[in-house]
Structure formats: structure tokens, C-alpha cells
Amino acid sequence: MIELVGVRKTFGGKAAVAGLDLRIPRGSTYGLLGPNGAGKTTTIRMLLQILEPDSGEIRIGGEPVTRDRLDRVGYLPEERGVYKRMQVGRLLSFFAETKGVRPADSKPLIRQWLERLDLADRIDARVQELSKGMQQKIQFIAAILHDPDIIILDEPFSGLDVINQQVLKDIVVDLKRREKTIVFCTHMIDQAERTCDHVCILARGEKVVDGRIADVKREHGGTHVRVAFEQWNGDAVHIVRRAPSVESLHEHGQELEVTLRPGGSPHELLEHLMTQNLRLSTFSRIEPSLERIFIQRVGATPEEMAAQYAASAEEREAECVRAATKPRRSLWRR
Amino acid sequence: MATSRTWAVFKREFSEQVRTKMFIIGTLFGPVMIVAIMFLPLLFLRAGGGSERDVVIVDATHTGLGDEVATALALPMLAGGQGGPVGPGVYHTDVIDIDATEWEATRESLNQRLEAEEIDGYLYLPPRVEDDAEALYVGKTIGIATESEIRRAVQTPIQARRLDEAGISQEIVSEAMRPVSVAARKHGKEGDAANPESLFIFAQLIAFSIYLVVILYGQAVLRGVLEEKRDRIVEVVLSSVRASMLMFGKIMGIGAAGLLQMAIWTLFGAVAMTWGVDFLRERGQQVTDVVPDLGPMVAVAFLIFFFGGFLVYSALFAAVGAIATTDQEAQQLSFVPMLPLMIGFFMMFAGLTDPENSVFRMGSMVPLTSPMVMPVRVAMTDVPMGEFTLSVALLIVTVGAATWAAAKIYSIGILSTGKKPTMAEVWRWLRTA
Numbered sequence: 041m042i043e044l045v046g047v048r049k050t051f052g053g054k055a056a057v058a059g060l061d062l063r064i065p066r067g068s069t070y071g072l073l074g075p076n077g078a079g080k081t082t083t084i085r086m087l088l089q090i091l092e093p094d095s096g097e098i099r100i101g102g103e104p105v106t107r108d109r110l111d112r113v114g115y116l117p118e119e120r121g122v123y124k125r126m127q128v129g130r131l132l133s134f135f136a137e138t139k140g141v142r143p144a145d146s147k148p149l150i151r152q153w154l155e156r157l158d159l160a161d162r163i164d165a166r167v168q169e170l171s172k173g174m175q176q177k178i179q180f181i182a183a184i185l186h187d188p189d190i191i192i193l194d195e196p197f198s199g200l201d202v203i204n205q206q207v208l209k210d211i212v213v214d215l216k217r218r219e220k221t222i223v224f225c226t227h228m229i230d231q232a233e234r235t236c237d238h239v240c241i242l243a244r245g246e247k248v249v250d251g252r253i254a255d256v257k258r259e260h261g262g263t264h265v266r267v268a269f270e271q272w273n274g275d276a277v278h279i280v281r282r283a284p285s286v287e288s289l290h291e292h293g294q295e296l297e298v299t300l301r302p303g304g305s306p307h308e309l310l311e312h313l314m315t316q317n318l319r320l321s322t323f324s325r326i327e328p329s330l331e332r333i334f335i336q337r338v339g340a341t342p343e344e345m346a347a348q349y350a351a352s353a354e355e356r357e358a359e360c361v362r363a364a365t366k367p368r369r370s371l372w373r374r
Numbered sequence: 375m376a377t378s379r380t381w382a383v384f385k386r387e388f389s390e391q392v393r394t395k396m397f398i399i400g401t402l403f404g405p406v407m408i409v410a411i412m413f414l415p416l417l418f419l420r421a422g423g424g425s426e427r428d429v430v431i432v433d434a435t436h437t438g439l440g441d442e443v444a445t446a447l448a449l450p451m452l453a454g455g456q457g458g459p460v461g462p463g464v465y466h467t468d469v470i471d472i473d474a475t476e477w478e479a480t481r482e483s484l485n486q487r488l489e490a491e492e493i494d495g496y497l498y499l500p501p502r503v504e505d506d507a508e509a510l511y512v513g514k515t516i517g518i519a520t521e522s523e524i525r526r527a528v529q530t531p532i533q534a535r536r537l538d539e540a541g542i543s544q545e546i547v548s549e550a551m552r553p554v555s556v557a558a559r560k561h562g563k564e565g566d567a568a569n570p571e572s573l574f575i576f577a578q579l580i581a582f583s584i585y586l587v588v589i590l591y592g593q594a595v596l597r598g599v600l601e602e603k604r605d606r607i608v609e610v611v612l613s614s615v616r617a618s619m620l621m622f623g624k625i626m627g628i629g630a631a632g633l634l635q636m637a638i639w640t641l642f643g644a645v646a647m648t649w650g651v652d653f654l655r656e657r658g659q660q661v662t663d664v665v666p667d668l669g670p671m672v673a674v675a676f677l678i679f680f681f682g683g684f685l686v687y688s689a690l691f692a693a694v695g696a697i698a699t700t701d702q703e704a705q706q707l708s709f710v711p712m713l714p715l716m717i718g719f720f721m722m723f724a725g726l727t728d729p730e731n732s733v734f735r736m737g738s739m740v741p742l743t744s745p746m747v748m749p750v751r752v753a754m755t756d757v758p759m760g761e762f763t764l765s766v767a768l769l770i771v772t773v774g775a776a777t778w779a780a781a782k783i784y785s786i787g788i789l790s791t792g793k794k795p796t797m798a799e800v801w802r803w804l805r806t807a
Binding site for chain 2 (some may be wrong): 085088089090091107110111113115117119120121122123124125126130134135137138139140182183
């Protein structure tokens with residue numbers, strides 16, 4: 041279990057992460073979601089001790105994070121590079137050693153992974169001699185070679201070709217089966233929805249919702265029902281709109297998507313419609329997408345937010361630096 | 375364990391450094407290069423000085439002075455010319471006796487021969503040249519060496535004549551002018567340990583090698599940091615290794631490669647010198663010991679200041695690498711560490727001619743120049759223990775401060791891509807607790 045309690049990081053007066061509480065259960069596939077600039081990468085960097093939080097606590101397995109504990113974490117950053125002039129085998133051995141795996145122990149692992157990803161004959165090649173796709177595979181291997189318990193993947197699919205996306209997905213499925221904790225950081229909310237069992241959605245450095253996906257949808261998405269009639273007519277639509285438990289409805293062709301009032305149950309609605317002698321062809325409860333929940337809670341689409349963020353990107357660069365450099369008064373006082 | 379992670383960085387830096395072409399070539403040819411830089415100017419001069427010249431001596435004195443001058447010019451080494459760095463040229467002379475009235479005409483024809491390149495120059499000895507008339511040398515080229523050789527060749531016989539006229543015989547003169555041998559020895563050693571010439575060369579070697587290694591490997595640190603930053607490697611590494619430890623491991627690893635290279639050079643040099651001295655002695659040549667026995671103090675000073683200098687400068691180079699975002703920027707910024715390095719190097723030269731030079735002495739105390747200057751000073755003179763200790767202390771403090779500041783800049787700068795930070799921002803990085 042990874043826990044963040046009241047974690048906060050400010051860059052030049054702007055909170056990149058504003059008092060975040062998170063619980064990432066052991067063995068879960070956890071989606072840390074949100075548009076660009078929501079604070080995902082900053083959160084991960086703090087978890088990995090690349091940045092120090094201004095305040096708050098981070099624990100892994102109930103204990104404060106130490107470098108030794110981080111040896112059991114694998115990280116594939118969004119900005120991933122490798123030493124281009126190194127030979128593949130030596131490079132992987134180096135990355136394993138920085139995670140506390142001795143070269144003698146990592147040797148067979150390196151061989152296994154290279155064989156599995158069809159790179160066995162490239163062990164002595166220099167990285168710069170490999171194609172981009174091969175370099176990407178080397179980067180995955182570097183992240184998981186030391187068989188970590190926690191694997192953090194920051195925008196893992198960005199910049200990947202289709203074949204390598206599949207390679208990575210297969211690896212993730214395999215890791216999941218072996219009950220590893222996997223943290224996905226991505227702005228592609230719909231993609232995470234299919235892969236993850238837990239999510240946390242961030243916007244502007246704050247948590248919007250989090251929990252099991254099913255719970256999130258039930259608790260935060262409201263209740264939605266799809267209704268269609270045997271015979272479509274305006275009266276029928278009118279009847280539905282005036283039903284007591286209905287908050288709003290959208291017409292989609294010959295179907296209605298009905299959003300119920302908080303506390304309203306589909307069952308009540310169905311009973312009401314039956315008493316009105318409406319002949320229904322469809323009545324089913326539907327789940328809102330995470331994206332819909334995001335829009336509902338934040339009031340903007342993830343794309344809009346990302347665009348806003350990109351507009352201030354240059355400013356942000358400077359801020360990141362300032363953020364990291366702002367003197368920490370509290371420490372001085374102490 | 376934290377140490378094992380730093381160790382991994384150290385090993386990577388060392389083994390990658392040692393495998394570069396630059397290291398292999400540098401190790402093999404470094405000594406050749408150092409010797410070449412030191413001796414090339416001298417070598418060129420010697421090679422050029424040995425050229426042959428055809429000179430016509432036009433003698434209008436009617437006293438046979440022309441023949442005497444020709445003899446003096448033909449001597450391989452002129453009296454009093456010993457010890458000069460420049461070897462004499464070889465002169466082929468042709469003496470014509472004329473009357474002073476024929477001079478203009480002769481001159482005309484000589485000029486033509488000069489232009490036709492039949493001769494390299496001519497020397498005119500007018501009547502009464504022994505009193506106040508001016509001798510004239512005209513040559514295709516005039517160098518300092520040629521001028522002094524001609525002057526001596528004219529002076530020697532004339533001075534001999536004057537002495538003769540005064541009734542002093544040639545024997546008395548040469549007995550009076552017999553050179554007195556003066557042996558210069560550095561004080562402080564038993565017996566006659568170091569002769570100044572080998573001391574001079576050795577001190578220069580020390581300074582050169584420190585300067586070269588600091589520049590080469592300091593810049594290797596800079597390139598390494600820049601590569602990690604530009605190729606986005608650093609974030610992966612930082613998820614395992616603390617930034618300060620990454621910097622530390624990197625500097626140490628690259629430094630170890632530099633040290634290895636120096637050790638190999640020293641070994642090369644020692645073997646070559648022993649072998650060379652033996653070789654010359656076998657052929658009956660008089661060879662003084664090339665490596666002066668300088669005592670342990672010099673070795674200690676060398677090690678302290680080499681390490682200290684390398685640490686200070688590579689920390690600065692690492693900081694430059696962390697601040698810069700492109701190769702060009704790095705190049706521009708690296709003048710910051712390069713400047714004091716070069717100043718120290720030039721201060722060293724001041725000390726070679728005069729070890730009591732005050733700039734030299736000051737340079738041996740100032741932390742950024744002391745790595746180049748102090749080892750040379752220790753080799754040349756006896757440095758008071760107090761000054762030496764103070765210099766070491768200052769250097770250690772500076773190593774601490776530079777490393778601290780660089781680690782600070784490094785840990786923040788290496789993650790900030792995009793625009794180059796302003797000086798104000800860098801200052802803020804330093805103030806970050």
C-alpha cells in the first residue's frame with residue numbers, strides 16, 4: 041500500500057500538488073488520471089524522492105519512503121532516455137545495479153528479458169545503433185528488470201509505436217497476474233478506464249475523485265438510465281421528463297439518456313413509467329464514463345484543461361525551476 | 375544500500391570513460407603531446423638555427439680583418455657563446471679585399487647576386503672599422519641569432535687586436551676570460567640533489583599534467599551531465615540515486631579514469647627516462663639525472679593539489695553542465711571555470727623564472743589557482759609550512775563549498791529543461807535549503 045497524506049508541492053507560488061491524500065492498494069492497477077498539468081508527474085516524482093514535498097507524508101507499506109524501499113519500485117518516466125553510447129547489456133546491468141541488484145544476479149535476468157522481447161542478439165550492440173522501437177523496449181526492461189513490487193508508468197504509451205504498445209500491454213497484463221502494484225499515470229482517461237481497477241482523477245493539483253472504478257462511478261457519476269419506447273412520440277418523452285426522480289435527460293435519436301436526481305433509483309422511475317402505461321422497449325441502467333465524471337466535477341473537458349495548461353507552458357517551465365528553488369522557510373525556522 | 379548505488383554510478387562512469395577512443399588515444403599519445411608542447415618551440419628554433427648560409431665578406435680595411443672574421447664565423451661555437459639556447463648556423467664565407475672607393479660598385483653586384491639567390495648575405499668591413507666606422511651586414515633574412523653571430527664574429531678579432539695594441543697577449547686574455555663554473559642547487563636537500571634545469575622541466579611537467587587532466591576530465595564531467603540532461607536519462611537515474619550522489623559518483627568515476635591515465639603516463643615516463651638515460655650513458659654521453667630527487671613533500675603536494683584541483687573544477691564543470699541546456703551554452707559557460715584555470719597556469723610560468731615572484735606566491739594561496747601553482751612552488755623553493763598548510767586548508771574549504779554549491783545547482787538544474795536559467799535563478803537554487 042502506498043499512502044500519501046496531505047502532500048503538497050508549490051512551484052513559484054502555484055500549487056502543483058495541493059494537499060493530496062491517496063491510497064494505492066497493494067496489488068491494484070491504479071490509474072492516476074488527469075489532463076496535462078494536473079500534477080501527476082510531480083506526485084510521482086515526490087513519491088520517488090526526486091522532488092521533496094513542501095509538506096505532507098508519503099509512506100510505502102506503512103513506513104516512510106527510503107531509498108532501500110525504492111529499490112522495490114520500477115519507474116518508466118514520461119521523459120525516458122538511455123545512455124546512447126553504452127552497450128545494451130552493460131546499460132541494463134547498470135540500471136539493475138542502481139536498484140541494488142548485483143551484476144552477477146542481473147545477468148540471467150537481462151538475457152531472459154532480451155530474449156522475450158526479441159533482442160537477444162543485440163546484447164553487445166550500442167544503444168544508438170538500435171531502432172527507436174528497440175530503444176523503447178530497452179527502456180521497459182530497464183524499468184522492470186529488478187522485478188519490482190511497484191511499477192510506475194508515466195504516460196507509458198506516449199510516443200510508442202503500435203507494436204510496442206502491445207508489447208507493453210502484454211507485460212502489464214503479466215505483471216498484474218503476478219499481483220504487482222501498477223500505477224498508471226496518464227491523461228488518456230478512457231484508456232485507463234479499461235485497464236485499471238482503481239483510479240484517482242486529478243485536476244489543478246487537487247483530487248477530484250478516487251477509489252475503485254465501480255465505486256467512483258456509482259458514487260460520483262449519479263445514476264443514469266437509458267430508455268426507449270416501442271413507439272417513439274413526444275408525449276412519452278414529456279412523461280419521462282416530468283417523472284419525479286428525473287433530473288435531466290438527453291435525446292439520442294430514438295433513445296433517452298436519463299440522469300436521475302440524487303437519491304433517485306431506477307426502480308422508482310420504472311414503477312412510475314409503468315403506472316403511466318408507457319410501453320418500453322429498453323430500460324437499462326448505464327454507467328457514466330470517467331471522462332463524463334471528470335466533466336461533471338471539474339466543469340471542463342480534460343482537453344480544454346490541457347489546452348489552458350499548454351498556453352501557460354512557458355511560464356510553467358520557469359515556475360518548475362522556481363518551485364524547486366524556493367527557499368523553504370519552515371526548514372530555516374526549524 | 376546508498377553506497378552500492380553510488381558505486382554503480384562510479385563504475386559506469388569509470389568503465390565508460392576508459393572505453394572511449396579519446397582515453398585510449400590520450401593514454402598512448404598524451405606523453406608525446408605534453409613533451410611536444412613543452413619542447414616544440416625549442417625544437418623549431420634549433421632546427422631553424424642549423425641552416426647554412428653563403429656569406430661574402432667584403433674587406434676594405436687592408437689589414438686582413440676579413441679573413442679573421444671568416445675564421446670566427448666558421449667556428450662551431452664562439453667564445454662566450456656557450457650555454458646559449460640557439461645553435462650557430464653554418465657559414466660558408468668568401469672574402470674579397472677591395473678598396474673603399476670600389477664599395478659602391480661591389481655593393482651593386484652583391485645586391486644582384488643576393489636577388490638571384492646566389493648568396494644569402496654579405497658583410498662589409500669599411501676602413502677604420504676598428505675605430506668608429508660601422509660594419510654592415512645585408513642578408514636575405516635577418517634573425518636575432520644571425521645578427522648576434524655576425525656581431526660576435528666581427529667583434530672577436532677586433533677586440534683581440536685592441537688588446538694586442540695595448541700589449542696584452544692573447545694567452546693572458548683567454549686565461550682571464552676562462553669561464554668560472556657556478557653550480558646552482560636548491561637549498562634544503564642534503565648534497566646536490568636537484569639541478570635547476572631538470573627541476574625546471576620537472577616542475578613544468580607537473581603543472582602541465584595537472585592542467586591537462588583537470589581540463590580534459592572536468593569537461594568530461596560537463597559532457598556527462600549535459601548528456602544525462604539533454605537525453606532525458608537523468609529522471610530514471612534519479613529515481614534510484616540521489617542527485618548529489620549521482621554527481622559524486624560521476625566526478626569520482628571520471629576522476630579515477632583521469633588518475634589511471636596519469637599513472638600510466640608516469641609509468642611510461644619513468645621507463646622511458648631510465649631507458650633513455652641508460653642509452654645515452656652507454657654511448658658515453660654526460661647525462662645529469664633527469665628526474666630530480668625532490669623528496670616526499672613534492673609528491674604529497676602534487677597528490678593533494680591534484681585531487682583538490684580536480685574536485686573543485688569538476689564540481690564547477692558539473693554545475694555548468696546542469697545549468698546549460700545545449701552544447702553551445704555549455705561551451706559558452708565553461709569559460710567560467712576555464713578562466714581561473716588558465717590564470718593559474720600562467721602564474722606558474724611567472725614562478726618558473728622567479729620562484730619568489732609575488733604573483734606566483736599569491737597564486738599558490740588562492741584556492742582556484744593553487745592546484746597549478748603550489749606543487750610547482752614546492753618543487754622550486756622551500757615553502758614555509760604555515761603557508762603550505764593555509765593553502766591546503768583554503769583548498770579543502772573551497773572543495774567543500776564548490777561541491778555543495780554544485781550539488782545544489784545540479785540537483786535542481788538537471789531537472790529543469792527548456793530555457794536557460796538566469797543568474798538570479800541560479801542564485802535562488804543555491805539558497806534553496
